[in-house]
Amino acid sequence: MSAPTLLAGVPDERLEVAARGLRATRRHRRTRRAVVTLGLLAVAVALCLTSLMMGDYPLSAGQVLAAVAGSDAAPASFIITELRLPRVALGVLVGIAFGIAGALFQSVLRNPLASPDVIGISQGASAGAVAAILLGGASGALVSLSAIAGGAAVGLLLYAVAWRGGMTGHRFVLAGIGVAYVCSSVIGYLLTRSEVQQAQSALLWMTGSLAQADWSLVRSLALALLVLVPLVAAVARALDILLLGDDQARSLGRRPDLTRGLVIALGVALACVATAAAGPVAFVAFTAAPIARRLLGDGTLALLQAALVGVVLVVGADLVAQHLLPADMAVPVGVVTGAIGGPYLIWLMASGRARAA
Structure with a gap:
């Protein structure tokens, strides 16, 4: 039955009222989305500027901008250009990558626990990097490449293990948690068999840090994001349709399994390149998307907003780690994000939200 037929008996006045209500709702959502996006952008810019101003040699905002x-x-x-700006730029890029990766995983798998640092992607990347450091004495780009290879291998393994004539978020997350424990065991074994100096280097990398930032690393990560982010934007529309359900997606000419596979591959790639650059910065991917969606309140994908929340979390946590803790307690950024994300995970489990699949 067509829409005009269904509405034939409805008075014109009621139709007009419904249409006005729909237009008002859409305006409200657009306004709220614009306010949230601009607000997050302003907070991110303010945090970046503050990070550039603070340090052993304090600078004014005018000096920083000049x-x-x-x-x-x-x-x-x-x-600014050689010491502070590369670190801030790396934090921005890492926040974008982890924020989008978390949003992709949690949306396509329909599970708030589906995050790279929960389902084993970050642990796989860490295992690859630690193996390169401790077994091959690698450093620099080779460690990054090993991290990407380790994370990609775990992503392929999870997809193969979780596939049973289709992909479900519940099965993927459970398989990921198991693989994460295996990777953690491998890392622990390698650490116990290594020299103290090598183990310290590996542990610093595993915590997640921006201290190694330089323009070469920033350019490499920026180039990776220039390739991956447009691909994410290209599949975002298909993912929006997939969120309506597989049957609805098929009726609109989409292939749910193919779309799901592409989205997972992009999420793995984003998590791997971010981990390769800064280590497994804990809980950024896990918390960015839920915060963004809660701010928007419209149940949409919120990729841009999740990226901005990721930037705020990483840059803000690094600011705290560098300048707001006591001088003798300088810690990597991953320690601060872990302190933020841990209580959120506890609240998520206690509130029962983690049961949503």
Whole structure:
């Protein structure tokens, strides 16, 4: 039965009222989305500017902006462009990558626990990097490549294990938790068999840190995101349709299993390149998307907002780790994000929300 037939007996006045209500709801959602997006962007910019200003050599906002524009003299220009800006830029890129990765996994698998640091992707990347450090004495780019290979291998393994004529989020998450324990056991074994200096280097990387930031690393991660983010945008529409249900997606000409596989592959790639650059920064991917969706309140995918929340979490946590803890307690950024994400996970489990699949 067509829509005009269904509405034939409805008075025009009621139709007009319903139409006005629908338009008002849409305007409200657009306004709220714009306010949330601009608010998150403003917070992210403020945190980045504050990070550039603070340090052993404090700078004013004007000095920072002049140095970034290339019109300030040394030493401010050197401090900003060579020491502080690469770290902030790396934090921004890592936050974007983890934020989008978490949003993709949690949306396509329909499970709030589906995050790279819960389902084993980060642990697989860590195992690859730690093996390269402890067994091969690797450093720099080779460690990053090993991390990408380890995370990708875990992603393929999870897909193969969880596939039973189709993919369900519950099965994928359970398989991921099991693989995460296996990878953690491998890491523990390698650490116990290594020299103390090598183990310290591996442990620092595993915690998640921005201390190794330089322009070469920033350019590598930026190039990876320039490839991956447009691909995410290309499949975002198909993912929105997939969220309506597999039957609805098929009726609209989509292939749910293919879409799900592509989205998972992109999520794995984003998590791997971010982990390769900064280590497994804990709980950013896990918390970014739920915070973004709660701020929007419309049940949409919220990829852009999740990316901005990821930036706020990483840059804000690094600011706390560097400057707001006591001077003798300098810690990697992953320690602070873990302290934030741990209570959130406890609340999630206690509230019963983790049962949603």
